[in-house]
Amino acid sequence: MTIPPEAASLYPAPGEVIDGKYRCERMIGVGGMGAVALATHLLRKAPVALKFMHPAVSVREGFIERFINEAVAASRIDSEHVVKVFDVGQLEEGTPYLVMEYLEGTDLAGVLERDGQPGLQSIPRCLHFAVQILRGLQIAHDASIVHRDMKPSNCFVIEKDGDPDFVKLLDFGISKLQQPDDVKLTQTNSLLGTPLYMSPEQARSAKLADHRTDLYAVGVILYELLTGRPPFDSDSTFTELLIKIATEEPTPLVEIRPDVPPALAAVVRRAFARDPKQRYGSAFELSEAISPWCDERSRSVIEATRRRAARVTGLPGTMLSAGTTQASAESEASAEPVAPAATAPSGSQWPAKTEVLAPAPMQTSHGGVAATAAQPAPRSSSRAAYALIGVGVVAAAAAAVGFFAFRDAGEVHPASLAVSVVDRSDPAPPEAATTASSLPLVVVEPEEPPATAGSASTQPEKAAVRPTQPPKGPETPPKT
DSSP states (O other), X not given: OOOOHHHHTTSOOTTOXXXXXXXXXXXXXXXXXXXXXXXXXXXXXXXXXXXXXXXXXXXXXXXXXXXXXXXXXXXXXXXXXXXXXXXXXXXXXSOEEEEEEOOOSEEHHHHHHHHOSSSOSOHHHHHHHHHHHHHHHHHHHHTTEEOOOOOGGGEEEEEXXXXXXXXXXXXXXXXXXXXXXXXXXXXXXXXXXXXXXXXXXXXXXXXGOOHHHHHHHHHHHHHHHHHSSOSSOTTSOHHHHHHHHHHOOOOOHHHHOTTSXXXXXXXXXXXXXXXXXXXXXXXXXXXXXXXXXXXGGGHHHHHHHHHHHHHHHOOOHHHHHTTOOHHHHHHHXXXXXXXXXXXXXXXXXXXXXXXXXXXXXXXXXXXXXXXXXXXXXXXXXOTHHHHTHHHHHHHHHHXXXXXXXXXXXXXXXXXXXXXXXXXXXXXXXXXXXXXXXXXXXXXXXXXXXXXXXXXXXXXXXXXXXXXXXXXOOOOOOOOO
16 A cells, blocks of 8 residues: 555554654554554564554643543444454644554445445355454443444454454444543534444434444345345435435335345344334344354354343343243233344244333443333334434534544555555545435534443333323212
8 A cells, every 4th residue: 555655644653653652653543533553662672563543643631532432432342353452642733543453355335346246145244254353243242332423334254263244343433431430532513424224213312322223234235145235325414324324215125136045034123123122132132033044154253242241131031032031020020011032033024113011221241231220101202203204314414514624635545544554545535425324423412421330221111191180070960
C-alpha cells in the first residue's frame, strides 16, 4: 500500500521506537480518522498493531474519549472472538494510540467480494460466521457493552486452529458502556453507527440502542451473506435509507435464495425485525435459532455459547438447547406470559405483530445470555412511533454531511482502521459519490445517564389502567 507523504508525516516513521518498546515497521492503513501501523514489541519479540488517531481528529470534542473507549471496552471482553487491546499510550505531541492484536486476513466485506456469487453459496458457512459473531457479542453483552456499529467490515476473518473462517470482532470505539460512571460518548448532533446496519431505534436516538440493536445488525449481516446485498437499498441517500428501514419491507430472502429453508428465512427476518420487542432476546437465543442448519465446524462455538448461557441461567444444557430461557422457566412457575422459545423447528413462522411480547431488560454482570425478566404486557404500540424517524432524519442527514465534509476525498482507506492488514487497491470513491451504504457516521441526542446494572435499557409503555368505580346504590325516589 502506497501512503501519501503528507499522511505518512503525521505518524511515526518506520524504525521509530515508541515508548521505548514498540518499533514501528510500516504503515498498513491510513484514513481520515487515523492510521494503523505494524510494529514489533521489543521485549516480547512479537508483532502488534498500533492504531493512531489523526491529530486533527484528536482536537474534536469527545473523539479522544471515544478512541480510549475502544481500549476500555475491549479490556472488559474476554473472548477469542474479539480483538485484544494490550495497551494505550500517547505520543509526545499528544496523539493517542492503541496497542492491539495483529491480525492477518480480511473482513467479511472482503470475503463477500472475493467469494460471493453474489452471496456465499454455502449456507452452513454463512451461519458459521454468524454464530461466531454472536459468541463474541454474547460475552460483550454480558459485560454490559453494546457494540452499536456491527457490520461486515468490523468482522475480521483469519485462519486459526485450522479454521480458515475464524471471526474476530473489531472497533468497539462507539460501544455503549452500560455501567455507572462510564464515559459518555454520545455527543449532541452526532449519529453513531452505519446506516445500512442501524436499527430503527438507534436511528431515532443512540441512547435507545441496547443489546437488541447488535442483534438487528447480525440479522442484516446474515441476510447479506446469503444474498450478496443488504436488505435495504445501499444506493439510497442517507435520508431515504432511514425512511426505508423505518417503513418498508425487504425482498423476502427466499425470493433471492430459493435454496434457503423457509424456516431459516423466518429466523433471519425476525433477527432484524423493525420492533425490538419482536427480535430474539439475546445473542444466545439467536444462535440457538440458527443452530439446526449449522454443520459440524460450528458445533464447538454453539456448545460454548450454551455452556455460558447455562452458567447464568442455572438451567441444564438440555433445556437450553431446546430453547428454554431463564425468562421462560421463571414464567412457567409464575404463569406469566413470555416470548416464544428461540428454536427454529421446521415450519416455524414469523411472529404475528399482535403477539404480546414485553421488552426484555438486559441483566448484566452475569454469564453470556442477556436474561429477560417477566414484564406486564404493554398496550399495542402505535406505528406512528416509527414514523417519527422521518422527523429526525433531516437533522441527522445534516450531521452526516458535516461529518463527511471532514474526510479527505484522496485518502487511502485501510480495510479496517482497527487492525486490518488487507491491501485494498481500489481507490477511494470521490466525495460527491458518497452514499449511505457503509461509511461510519459521526446520533442526534446527548447520552442519558447510563442505566444501573439490572435495569431495563428502554422503558416499556405503561398499560392504561382505568380506576374501578364503586357500585351505585338504588336511587332514592324524589320527594313529592
